[in-house]
Amino acid sequence: MTAPAIAQPAARRKEGFSAFEMFVFALVVALLAIAVFGPFFAPDSIYSSDIANSLMPPSAANWFGTDDQGRDVFWRLIVGAQTTLLSAFLVVTLYSLIGVTIATVAAAGPRWLDEGLMRITDIGLALPGMIVALGFAAAMGASLRSAVIAMAITGWPITARMLRGIMRQTMEQPFVAGAQVLGVSKWRLMTKHVLPNSLDVLIVKWAGDIGTTVLVLASLSFIGVGAQPPSAEWGATIASARGYVSTAWWTVVAPGAAVAITSIAFGLLGDIIQVRRDPSLRGN
Amino acid sequence: MLAFRAYSWFLSRRLGLALLTLWGLASLVFLMIKLMPGDEAQMAAGADASAAQIEAVRERLGLDAPVIMQYFSFLGRLLRGDLGTSIVTLQPVLADLEKVLPSTLELVFIAMLLNLAVAIPAGIVAAYRQGGVFDATSRVTAVMLGGMPAFWLALVLQYVLGSVWRVVPISGQQSYGMASPIVTGAPTLDALMALNVGAFFDALHHIILPAAVLAALFATQIFRTLRASLLGVLRSDFIMAVRAKGATARHMLVRHALPNSLNPVLTLSGTQAGAMIGSAVLVETVFARQGIGAYMFNAVAQKDAFAVLGSVMFIGTVVCLVNLIVDILQLLVDPRIRAAQLGSQGQ
Amino acid sequence: MLMSIDSISKSYNAFPNPPAKVLHDVTLNVDTGEAIGLVGESGSGKSTIAKCMLALIKPEEGRITYDGIDVIHAKGDDLRRFRREVQMVFQDPYGSLNPRMTVEELIGEGLLIHKLEPTAAARRARVAEMMEMVGLNPNDMDRYTRSFSGGQRQRIAIARALVIRPRILVCDEPVAALDVSVQAQVINLLQDMQKKLNLAIVFVAHDLAVVRHLCEKIVVLHKGKVVEQGSRDEIFGAPKMPYTQSLLAAVPVPDPVVGRARRAARRLETAN
């Protein structure tokens, strides 16, 4: 009986942001800013080849060197940021919408519907997501658009399963029974009482999901079912540069580092939000 | 008797779910085939096919029938083990895959061993010394590794360790002249069977870097899961009760905290075993290994859609089987799951 | 008779094990303005009865009638009237209030959905009046409940239930989770409200001392069956059934002389 009463005021206290957390926020904001505004400043030459200048090492003129077509690696990364992040946001938004809808219908609906939807979700969870996405993308014809659609239709099961579990838990809470006893409609019950008390876990998940999606998208492009050359998308860039690792390492290292930094930044953002919700997960 | 009934209920439920999943997968693959732009018969027959050949294929696949009939005949062909025919090798996809499967399984097996051997001890130490130096550094490492694209990591490590430092072979499954008679198709196993120690270590030498890259991708998940689970268990009441008995930290950790926190790790590693087979696509081609991943990669490159979709079906099936086995193992290991799954038989 | 429960039975699906029957043929009546106590140990089915009375779950057999309404099959206007006139208060003061609603929204929700007050201002006034009545400060109306203590939350829950003027209030262990020094406040408040509003109270509890204090009529439950029911004097003065007797004998008394004498007597009896 004693523990929660003591723990509560402690857990509720607002704490300031640490330097590390500020750094992660700044990194995410910077990445977003680059993705939104960066391409406006990019020179037109990034899509035209200039064989005379191919595979030049980093210099004052080309900060990250040039690739096999003599294009500036740095500016291609900046332009690729927009493609990559925009696609990732699109994918996460699409599958979250599908997931939330399925979870809500399952949680609110009759038992048979819940069972049916959850079995479909189980199937989705049991299958290796990237392979199925690869299949869809390959079938629809390899392109960035195919990859985005494929990831949206294979990405929702985790969200649906998780949210439905949380919603069922929320529906076990006495305040939901209280609202039923009061006679609220099913619509009001779900939108006013159940969803607001279930969605916050999902919001935490979103940041981390962007990071994972950036990775998978790059992987699909690398395999060849995503963005196609001459797109500046990072995965496709690595794929077309993979033959030059030993002669011009910067052409491979730079886009890979861009994927890693983006994915890590969003992953860390997710962790930070999660730890703020549940301080017990923290390191010290 | 109640227990027997409950066990058989659990087993039939799991089997049913596995069958349902396979059916779902088959339906998805059928949907993928229908999503392909262009004439299916034309594609299946290959680019150089004559009009008569195309018509023959159309007839064989029953493509004039209504879609629902096509669906059933597709399911029927799957049941007979027909995953379609590659338009590049002109072989049945299943026959192609059977040749390359052992190599992939070998890679996944070794990667899984590496994964668990690194992630589990690291997770234990990090959780037990929560907030300490090891916890901090291993968490940072996990975040870094987890955020890196595997294929890129493979390329970079291949360059640094293979080309610059030359501590591992750059690519391939074995050195020239080291081939053992093919029995299983997995180089290490074949070398062992041929009692060729040199070939065995050569094959191991070739596999270690690809396996490590694949393991790194998944070890971060195991590490994080185990750490979180163990932290939860360490905070639980019964750990306090064990401490109240006067147990040493080591005893408490090994006998109580660890067994109680392994369950999510077991679940996860089951899912991972399947996902690793899928992720082989990202690693095998970089290291020029002849596994399923490389087969699929080549199929994509050569626009061999039937080989791609056949591989999707095949990998999905293997994953389902692995998941089923892990579920049953879990039931055997954990009395608490037994209780939850089989209904409480207390009192 | 305001509500009658006529031989209801309820089981829970425990597949693959056989279904577990939690209520066997339970019959009881609630009259206008009376306080009735449902007592029993865990697993006695007392909370299940409360849920059936609130139409949160449906028994498989039997009938529940509230003021001419067939509760199990009620729909439309009947169900709406039932929902307005039968309310409840829960045990857990933390889980029973939606953390994302202000006190005003919480207490006013019933007024809003039953359209009992035409305007937001009128609702607000009614909420303030109700808060005053249960001993809360109306200035706290715009706050969220997370900073309130357990006792205050239980007052909010009572206000939320009573603001729409129900005729029956079902209380499921409303003081079990409260501190000893706060319990009495809530018990007194419930007693006070019952008299002021001519409210029928169905009080579900395991604490027999609290039930004795609050209820004129008592129903004793054991393993889903009604063991004994009667007036306060009958049950506490001269319990007929051995189960009731053993239950009463086990209740500790906060008086060392009486308490030890009771325990010694009981142990002597069980030893013989």
Added chain:
Amino acid sequence: MKTVHPLPDEASVVPVRQPLITVEKLTVDMPLGRSGSSVRIVDGVDFTIGVGERVALVGESGSGKSLTARALMRLDRLAKLSGRVDFDGTDLLKLSDRDMGKLRGSSIAMVFQDPMSFLDPLMTIGDQVAETLRIRGIGKAEARKRALAVLDELGVDRAAERLDAYPHEFSGGMRQRVVLAMALVGEPRLLIADEPTTALDVRVQDQVLDLLDDVSTRRGLAVLFITHDLGVVAGFAERVMVMYSGRIVEDGEVASVFAKPSHPYTQGLIKAVPRIDQDLNTLYAIPGAPPPPLARPSGCPFHPRCDQRFDRCGVDLPALQPVGMSRVACHLLDGKGA
């Protein structure tokens, strides 16, 4: 032996007991987040428990009673402890972790409120009870034999057959017996019981109390019984200590405290509990709620809720002073305005 422990006669001289554990100025601080600050949950507690004595520690949620109990065994890893806990001539707070571990289970043992969450779900009952002995190097067969003997002593039916059963296969009352067996198998001299009956039905509670009664009499075991239920205190303990907001406000023989409580909080508490053997029109209700540890009022922590407060109560913290056979922390004892 089937007796209820006799109530010491109020008038008679209380037997002088050899002290078993002496606690002096014990404070417990719990850290708050990662800010480095902490909150004082237990604030300078002094008491003694004699050999074979049964003492009840009564308090509401947040009063610090559980943390006090755990501090005696240093069970909270996060808690910062200060003061002295003298057990048999050694200061427990100064022992190394290793030496403290040796004492746990063999000299001081503990039982907890919710038996299910205090049992390892993956280990059989027999192994868990025997574990206390196994840790101390006792052989497997011998440990199992002694575990069985204790389970038998505590009335676990068919104990021999059920040694290999798992916790989820036991009912609530049986689990509490198992937890008790786990504590007693090491033959401790002090048993700390943290709300051991709170989660149980009254009839099972009664059985567990009888069991504790018998065991402590038979073994000469001292018991520190933590509860919020005054009924349980009255029926079981010899002495009662009342805690409020991290401090002991009253400490005395059960008979005298219940007959004539000195502290207004104790008085209110006794009047606020409904009784099975009496009809009352209205219960006395103490206004307000116990303060959270982060927002303790100045002066006497009870003064905002006290109906006998005067000026000094909001300013000075009253000390725990001897009053006859008892100790009380209240300014009223000094007289108003003194």
